[in-house]
Amino acid sequence: MTTTQDATQATALAILDALCARLIEAEAELNALDRAVGDGDHGHNLARAANALLAIRDELAPLSVPEMLKRAGKAVVMSVGGASGPLYGTLLLEQGKGLPEGEASRADWARAFTLAVEGVARRGKSAEGEKTMLDVLGPAARAFEGAVDQDFASALAALSQAAVDGHLHCRGLHASRGRAAYVGERSVGQDDPGATTAMICVQLVAAKLAEGAA
Amino acid sequence: MTTTQDATQATALAILDALCARLIEAEAELNALDRAVGDGDHGHNLARAANALLAIRDELAPLSVPEMLKRAGKAVVMSVGGASGPLYGTLLLEQGKGLPEGEASRADWARAFTLAVEGVARRGKSAEGEKTMLDVLGPAARAFEGAVDQDFASALAALSQAAVDGHLHCRGLHASRGRAAYVGERSVGQDDPGATTAMICVQLVAAKLAEGAA
Amino acid sequence: MTVAILIVSHSVDVARGTAEMARRTAGPDLAIGWTGGNPAGGLGTSMGAIAEQLDAIWGPDGVAILVDVGGAETNSEMAVEEMAPDKAKRVRICQAPLVEGAIMAAAEAASGGTLDQVVSAAEEVMRG
Amino acid sequence: MTVAILIVSHSVDVARGTAEMARRTAGPDLAIGWTGGNPAGGLGTSMGAIAEQLDAIWGPDGVAILVDVGGAETNSEMAVEEMAPDKAKRVRICQAPLVEGAIMAAAEAASGGTLDQVVSAAEEVMRG
Numbered sequence: 183m184t185t186t187q188d189a190t191q192a193t194a195l196a197i198l199d200a201l202c203a204r205l206i207e208a209e210a211e212l213n214a215l216d217r218a219v220g221d222g223d224h225g226h227n228l229a230r231a232a233n234a235l236l237a238i239r240d241e242l243a244p245l246s247v248p249e250m251l252k253r254a255g256k257a258v259v260m261s262v263g264g265a266s267g268p269l270y271g272t273l274l275l276e277q278g279k280g281l282p283e284g285e286a287s288r289a290d291w292a293r294a295f296t297l298a299v300e301g302v303a304r305r306g307k308s309a310e311g312e313k314t315m316l317d318v319l320g321p322a323a324r325a326f327e328g329a330v331d332q333d334f335a336s337a338l339a340a341l342s343q344a345a346v347d348g349h350l351h352c353r354g355l356h357a358s359r360g361r362a363a364y365v366g367e368r369s370v371g372q373d374d375p376g377a378t379t380a381m382i383c384v385q386l387v388a389a390k391l392a393e394g395a396a
Numbered sequence: 397m398t399t400t401q402d403a404t405q406a407t408a409l410a411i412l413d414a415l416c417a418r419l420i421e422a423e424a425e426l427n428a429l430d431r432a433v434g435d436g437d438h439g440h441n442l443a444r445a446a447n448a449l450l451a452i453r454d455e456l457a458p459l460s461v462p463e464m465l466k467r468a469g470k471a472v473v474m475s476v477g478g479a480s481g482p483l484y485g486t487l488l489l490e491q492g493k494g495l496p497e498g499e500a501s502r503a504d505w506a507r508a509f510t511l512a513v514e515g516v517a518r519r520g521k522s523a524e525g526e527k528t529m530l531d532v533l534g535p536a537a538r539a540f541e542g543a544v545d546q547d548f549a550s551a552l553a554a555l556s557q558a559a560v561d562g563h564l565h566c567r568g569l570h571a572s573r574g575r576a577a578y579v580g581e582r583s584v585g586q587d588d589p590g591a592t593t594a595m596i597c598v599q600l601v602a603a604k605l606a607e608g609a610a
Numbered sequence: 611m612t613v614a615i616l617i618v619s620h621s622v623d624v625a626r627g628t629a630e631m632a633r634r635t636a637g638p639d640l641a642i643g644w645t646g647g648n649p650a651g652g653l654g655t656s657m658g659a660i661a662e663q664l665d666a667i668w669g670p671d672g673v674a675i676l677v678d679v680g681g682a683e684t685n686s687e688m689a690v691e692e693m694a695p696d697k698a699k700r701v702r703i704c705q706a707p708l709v710e711g712a713i714m715a716a717a718e719a720a721s722g723g724t725l726d727q728v729v730s731a732a733e734e735v736m737r738g
Numbered sequence: 739m740t741v742a743i744l745i746v747s748h749s750v751d752v753a754r755g756t757a758e759m760a761r762r763t764a765g766p767d768l769a770i771g772w773t774g775g776n777p778a779g780g781l782g783t784s785m786g787a788i789a790e791q792l793d794a795i796w797g798p799d800g801v802a803i804l805v806d807v808g809g810a811e812t813n814s815e816m817a818v819e820e821m822a823p824d825k826a827k828r829v830r831i832c833q834a835p836l837v838e839g840a841i842m843a844a845a846e847a848a849s850g851g852t853l854d855q856v857v858s859a860a861e862e863v864m865r866g
């Protein structure tokens with residue numbers, strides 16, 4: 183059986199560091215995506231989130247993983263002024279709330295991830311198919327929950343693959359939510375910035391966990 | 397037969413002076429009316445119009461009456477920032493446009509007044525019954541045109557009375573146009589500021605013309 | 611007492627100007643709060659700043675919030691959810707355009723409308 | 739070439755802030771004009787100032803004007819009617835909320851929409 187061993191505090195902190203570094207690095211690239219379909223600030227918004235998390239890293243370090251996720255979610259909400267701030271903040275917050283306080287099984291993690299994605303949809307009053315981060319997060323959560331009884335490496339591979347597939351499918355969608363909706367039909371064929379960050383993050387988390395599991 | 401004698405340049409200038417003085421005097425009272433159903437600036441807006449007209453009085457004085465009306469209308473449009481500016485400006489402008497260049501009969505004046513009121517309705521995309529200046533101007537124009545074959549004093553009395561009646565009827569209406577529409581049902585029983593200034597102006601013009609005719 | 615109005619825009623200029631227009635319509639007595647800009651001062655909204663304004667203008671007759679686009683609404687919702695539940699119950703976010711809705715809401719609130727009436731007045735803008 | 743956007747508000751702050759938001763959505767190349775306040779600098783609009791802005795941003799692909807309440811529309815219409823008829827033909831006033839409509843219009847204009855498409859994009863806001 184897997185336990186929280188898979189995601190001890192140390193693992194969680196390592197993932198946090200990697201995510202923050204990756205988002206800060208991707209700022210210009212993500213701004214460019216958002217310039218095509220939105221207002222050009224998505225990279226800036228997520229770099230702000232990353233810097234806000236790094237600024238409270240010492241505060242996060244001693245927390246249990248659920249508490250760490252909740253605290254991180256609040257920091258993201260408070261630091262990002264764009265639509266993605268409260269949405270990614272909700273994802274972290276609900277993931278934290280969805281985990282049991284003690285040891286969490288892999289099934290617990292998968293369930294909490296699904297609930298967190300549902301929380302994002304509620305918060306954004308949105309659903310899959312509207313060309314947003316949900317078109318990556320939704321398939322990713324389903325794939326992970328569906329593969330939860332397979333060996334860990336396979337489950338992670340399924341998670342990662344679903345994120346990539348969701349991102350690709352999202353490219354062909356017509357935006358009807360968020361600022362990208364303003365460009366309507368013209369958004370077809372363009373990547374949604376939030377879906378792109380969702381894919382980047384899911385892939386990175388899967389890769390880090392796979393390293394730890396190997 | 398009546399001729400432009402009824403409204404020579406001198407009469408027109410005397411009416412202009414009287415109207416401007418009256419509107420400047422009424423500023424606080426008209427602001428108070430607008431405070432109840434709008435944004436409280438109607439008196440201020442019309443005092444601005446009056447001052448703008450007084451400022452170009454020397455320019456207006458030598459003009460023929462139609463040209464004087466057109467020039468005055470433009471000055472009102474340019475000087476007033478509220479909804480009433482372009483509307484009263486249009487009233488003057490269209491009245492000027494509706495008069496023949498040479499001598500105008502009383503019937504010409506009445507016809508031009510009706511056309512000018514129609515111009516205001518077009519400009520404001522509004523109609524009688526919406527609790528605006530049109531609820532005074534419309535009945536007034538109809539009464540004057542209807543009485544145009546009576547003696548001048550009777551025609552002026554009919555004009556003046558129609559303005560007063562229109563104003564009273566307007567008080568009972570429900571606002572559906574302009575800022576007063578924002579207070580909707582609550583506007584019933586309150587005077588509309590624009591209807592009040594329309595009544596003041598029509599009455600004053602009728603009184604001045606009656607003086608001249610007596 | 612009257613319903614308070616909170617204006618939340620991505621732009622601090624839009625928020626300030628909209629509040630000035632609402633104030634002109636409402637007269638001096640209405641509680642009107644406004645906030646605009648992200649936590650760094652750029653275009654965006656700040657959940658913390660919204661929460662502060664809500665706290666400053668909240669009264670038992672309630673608060674109607676007007677928002678512009680995207681995250682302004684989401685951040686406002688999160689700020690409302692952070693309030694004590696009995697206070698949050700008296701706060702509503704209007705599905706209305708910011709400037710036009712704020713003027714309608716301010717007029718209705720100033721003339722003594724209830725929270726439901728104020729929200730309806732703002733939302734009526736959308737129905738033309 | 740692209741359609742230009744003109745923002746007309748009763749408040750100079752709202753006009754400036756809305757233009758900033760529209761600029762953020764449109765990027766640096768779109769022609770965006772804005773004007774707010776009456777001829778005395780208070781809340782209101784000025785036909786003269788609108789006419790000047792129209793003149794400054796007019797191009798053959800046309801201009802979409804976004805207005806807030808009441809006299810903003812009337813004064814804009816009068817300013818348009820003062821233009822040479824062949825220029826005026828390429829100017830449209832949107833029946834749309836100011837801030838939300840300006841952002842939609844700016845996005846559509848920046849991505850190469852025609853005047854009809856830009857006006858429709860703005861007016862779609864009203865249809866939810």
Ligand SMILES: Nc1ncnc2c1ncn2[C@@H]1O[C@H](COP(=O)(O)OP(=O)(O)O)[C@@H](O)[C@H]1O
Nearest residue numbers: 224227264265266306308314315360375376377
């Ligand atoms: N209501 C929503 N539901 C889900 N995702 C959304 C919603 N609104 C926006 N998004 C996501 O957020 C991304 C844009 O984020 P960002 O650019 O940071 O914020 P903003 O749109 O306020 O500038 C979009 O690409 C989309 O994936």
Ligand SMILES: Nc1ncnc2c1ncn2[C@@H]1O[C@H](COP(=O)(O)OP(=O)(O)O)[C@@H](O)[C@H]1O
Nearest residue numbers: 438441478479480520522528529574589590591
């Ligand atoms: N569309 C319209 N058609 C006719 N009259 C109108 C219209 N809009 C406003 N009015 C008149 O203008 C008056 C308000 O003028 P004023 O207070 O000077 O301008 P604002 O409403 O911009 O503050 C109203 O009382 C009404 O009589």
Ligand SMILES: [Mg+2]
Nearest residue numbers: 220221223224
């Ligand atoms: Mg963005």
Ligand SMILES: [Mg+2]
Nearest residue numbers: 221223264265
């Ligand atoms: Mg943004």
Ligand SMILES: [Mg+2]
Nearest residue numbers: 434435437438
């Ligand atoms: Mg007024």
Ligand SMILES: [Mg+2]
Nearest residue numbers: 435437478479
């Ligand atoms: Mg006004």
